[in-house]
Amino acid sequence: MPDWRSYFPIIRDRARAPEFNSLFLFVTSRCNSLCRTCFYFDKLNSRDDLTREQIERLSATAGTFRKLWISGGEPFLRPELGEILTMFVRDNGVRNINLPTNGLMAEKIFQTIDYVLRNTSDASIDLNFSLDGLANTHDAIRGVPNNFVRTLATMRQAERRYQGERRLRRNVLTVITRENYGEVLRLGLQLLENTESSGHYFQTVRGGGPDASLQRMTREQLAELHRRLMPVHRAYARKLFAHLPAGPRHVAEMYYLGNLRLHFDLHERCFDAPARWPMACTAGQTSLVVDHNGKFRSCEMRPVIGDLAEFDYDVRAALGSAQMQREVAAIPQDNCWCTHSCFIEDSSKFSARVQLFEIPWAWWRQRWDRLQTAPLDEIEKFKSVEMA
Numbered sequence: 110m111p112d113w114r115s116y117f118p119i120i121r122d123r124a125r126a127p128e129f130n131s132l133f134l135f136v137t138s139r140c141n142s143l144c145r146t147c148f149y150f151d152k153l154n155s156r157d158d159l160t161r162e163q164i165e166r167l168s169a170t171a172g173t174f175r176k177l178w179i180s181g182g183e184p185f186l187r188p189e190l191g192e193i194l195t196m197f198v199r200d201n202g203v204r205n206i207n208l209p210t211n212g213l214m215a216e217k218i219f220q221t222i223d224y225v226l227r228n229t230s231d232a233s234i235d236l237n238f239s240l241d242g243l244a245n246t247h248d249a250i251r252g253v254p255n256n257f258v259r260t261l262a263t264m265r266q267a268e269r270r271y272q273g274e275r276r277l278r279r280n281v282l283t284v285i286t287r288e289n290y291g292e293v294l295r296l297g298l299q300l301l302e303n304t305e306s307s308g309h310y311f312q313t314v315r316g317g318g319p320d321a322s323l324q325r326m327t328r329e330q331l332a333e334l335h336r337r338l339m340p341v342h343r344a345y346a347r348k349l350f351a352h353l354p355a356g357p358r359h360v361a362e363m364y365y366l367g368n369l370r371l372h373f374d375l376h377e378r379c380f381d382a383p384a385r386w387p388m389a390c391t392a393g394q395t396s397l398v399v400d401h402n403g404k405f406r407s408c409e410m411r412p413v414i415g416d417l418a419e420f421d422y423d424v425r426a427a428l429g430s431a432q433m434q435r436e437v438a439a440i441p442q443d444n445c446w447c448t449h450s451c452f453i454e455d456s457s458k459f460s461a462r463v464q465l466f467e468i469p470w471a472w473w474r475q476r477w478d479r480l481q482t483a484p485l486d487e488i489e490k491f492k493s494v495e496m497a
């Protein structure tokens with residue numbers, strides 16, 4: 110008797126009761142980049158990173174949760190990162206680790222990934238390489254000469270080293286800004302053709318970085334770019350689920366594409382001003398953000414509300430604290446609806462409306478759009494198109 114749930118990697122993890130699900134951990138403040146998009150730039154390279162013992166205490170008190178979102182700083186500059194990640198998988202039942210990197214330190218990345226894969230048996234890792242444009246644009250935005258070439262070299266090494274490793278997804282993450290807007294589609298198509306990436310995801314630049322001019326785009330420009338990027342997502346969806354039998358493959362592709370279209374919709378809706386999501390934001394209830402120094406927040410956009418040192422680094426005590434209860438009560442009143450995909454993703458998993466209606470509806474809309482605009486080979490058609 111087949112276990113049909115195993116055929117639905119996208120939806121089997123969805124639609125459940127609100128509970129602590131995600132820890133966002135700024136595992137270090139150290140960074141070797143100078144990104145003009147960085148909302149954490151004023152805290153980088155400080156000397157007050159959490160100690161290994163303090164992080165062990167976070168793990169000991171957090172209980173079971175599914176998703177560990179690693180942030181920083183450049184995570185691979187954290188000593189003993191492999192041991193830290195393994196501890197959360199082993200002791201907290203973490204099922205997926207989201208691990209961003211600038212891709213500049215290939216050996217450290219490989220040592221860490223090898224360690225986690227060797228010492229855990231079932232958690233998956235999303236290793237997300239940041240590429241914010243073609244070579245010159247990427248290097249100019251991130252302030253590191255030859256960054257693009259070096260990151261691409263790391264990605265190619267990773268392709269060879271981890272070929273066939275199903276627990277590791279090697280993705281690309283691109284922040285859309287005024288400076289790369291015209292070449293993001295070309296970047297997406299080139300990577301699709303010339304790399305073995307598992308997926309390519311696009312986040313709209315958010316405020317708080319050192320260069321506010323990068324935000325100067327219009328909502329219409331963003332919407333047009335999103336429309337043109339959907340064929341890239343469709344191509345990755347075909348690759349990602351190619352191993353499944355036909356029926357489950359269609360369901361998995363539908364959820365994957367509907368979900369990504371919904372994220373694009375919310376990025377557009379909240380681009381100029383906050384606009385209500387179709388679900389409640391569950392920041393501070395199902396997720397907790399812990400900064401590099403133990404200060405905690407409900408989400409990455411809202412201010413610090415406490416210091417874990419006051420709670421003996423007890424995650425559940427911080428989640429249940431009076432200041433967190435006040436924060437959670439304030440969120441719906443504050444009209445702070447944002448474009449942050451990590452929190453859109455986390456919150457949507459607790460909404461039956463989103464899972465059963467919004468995602469399938471978003472899938473239909475992107476399918477209709479495809480039928481309208483690209484009847485033949487849509488990738489071929491879009492290849493020749495430059496953004497204005």
Ligand code: SF4
Nearest residue numbers: 140142144147181182
């Ligand atoms: S965005 Fe990431 S890689 Fe860039 S400066 Fe900030 S922490 Fe470093």
Ligand code: SF4
Nearest residue numbers: 390408445446447452
């Ligand atoms: S809507 Fe955005 S800014 Fe507001 S609490 Fe949720 S994640 Fe934070």
